Amino acid sequence: xxxxxxxxxxxxxxxxxxxxxxxxxxxxxxxxxxxxxxxxxxxxxxxxxxxxxxxxxxxxxxxxxxxxxxxxxxxxxxx
Numbered sequence: 001x002x003x004x005x006x007x008x009x010x011x012x013x014x015x016x017x018x019x020x021x022x023x024x025x026x027x028x029x030x031x032x033x034x035x036x037x038x039x040x041x042x043x044x045x046x047x048x049x050x051x052x053x054x055x056x057x058x059x060x061x062x063x064x065x066x067x068x069x070x071x072x073x074x075x076x077x078x079x
Contacts, residue, residue, distance in 0.1 A: 008033055016040045021069060023062065025050045030074055041069040046078035 003011060008029045015022045016039040023043045030044055043065055047054040061077045069075055 012038065020071070021066060025055070035072075035074060038072055041071055042074045043069065044074065044076045046076055 003014065006014065008026070011029070012033050012035070019040050021041045021043060023045065025045050025047070027044065027046070030042065035042070043062060045055055045058050045062070047058060057079055058077050061079075065075050065077060
């Protein structure tokens with residue numbers, strides 16, 4: 001989407017105009033931004049690294065979270 005060089009504040013603004021749920025691995029985003037009034041939900045994946053082999057085991061948890069998460073919520077998933 002061409003967002004690779006966007007700062008977290010810009011990402012939040014762009015994401016809430018497009019997405020219902022934003023899945024991230026950047027722990028800093030939820031601590032550095034005021035997320036009180038976001039229009040979308042955030043799922044933060046916490047794994048040993050951002051490599052696919054470390055993130056893949058979280059997939060069933062993501063699918064479950066997508067069924068119950070609501071706008072404005074932030075959920076952290078880890079094994």
